[in-house]
Amino acid sequence: MDNPFFKTGDIAKLHNVSTDTVRLYDKEGLVKPSLVRENKYRYYTLQEVMNFGNVTMFRELDHSISSIKKRLDFSTIDEVVSLNHNQMSHLSKEIKQLEKKMAYLQTLNEHLHSFLEAPNTIQLIENPFLFICRGMEFSWGKNGISLSSSYEDEGVAELFWTRTSLISRNYHKQPDQTVRTTMYCSNIINSDCEAAEKIKIKRALRYNYVGNPFEHTDYMQEIDQQIDSYCQEQQLTISQEKYEVFLICLLDENHSENCYIHILYPLI
Known part of the structure; x- marks a missing residue:
């Protein structure tokens, strides 16, 4: 052949992609070869x-194949610039989402390190969040546990917050000394939605529980006793409520299944 033709393998090497990618772009109609021989080369x-x-440039910039197909019909620079601006807006949202995921992982690791450093131990901590x-409260009935409402009902539209949410329980001692227990959907990070409420605590005792609370059913009473003894020794006073975060x-x-649970006792 007199004309300078490139084979599939040459294009793959030039653009650092697989030969399967070259064939895929042909199949999708993005870049079709001028010549296909009987041996299918x-x-x-x-x-x-x-x-x-x-x-490959647009694919590396996270454009979808469908959007690249539209670009193939462009005839002016303005159209390409407009497409790029749209993609920049999309990437900006992705960056914010990645930053949120990084913050979540960092926060989760900070929580998990407490179980490595001080398992089944009381710690005095500042500004827990x-x-x-x-x-979204859980209720108990004849048919089991059910939620009082949904995320949508409560106005929590942020998928990342909902899909990384945890189970927490609030124990509040009533004037008659009975304890009201409420179970919530919770998280260790904030949400842009107003329905996600931050529990403000200046100082608290935190118990880093490691064990199986479903088999060790008296774990909370035993921890409460340890907390009471610690408060007497350190001359501390806890509030009438506590939070348990799974x-x-x-x-x-x-x-054997181990649950890693933080139990927060806010101090007065």
Whole structure:
């Protein structure tokens, strides 16, 4: 062949993609070869190689194949610039979402480190934070546990917050000394939605519980006794309520399930 044709493997090497990607772009109609021989070998002209470079550039910038197909019909620079602006807006939202995920992972690790440093131990901590969706309470009935409302009903539209939410319980001692227990959907990070309420605590005693609360059913009474003794020794006073946050459950080497739970006792 006199004309400078490029084979599939050459294009793949030039743009650091697989030969399957070259064939996929042909199948999708993004860059079709000028010549396909009987042995199904594809041959591309220099212009087609340049077009292929444009496609890989847009794909690397996270444009979808469908949006690139639209770009192939563009005839002016203005159209390409407009497409780029739309993609920049999309990427900006993705960056914010990635930053939120990074913050969540960092916060989660800070919580989990407490179980490595001081398992089943009382710690005095400053400014602990917890966010709850107060409208979404769990209730117990004949048919089991049910939610009083949904995230949508409460105006929590942020998917990341809802899909990383945790179970928490609030124990509030009543004037008659009975304890009212309320279970909520909660999280360790804030949400832009007003329905996610931050529980403001200046100082608290935190118990880093590691164990199986479903088998060790008296765990809370035992922890309460430890907290009472600690408060007497340190001359501290706790409030009439506490918060229990279920962070994660894991199987140990004996295939026994361990729950990692923070129990917060706000100080007065």
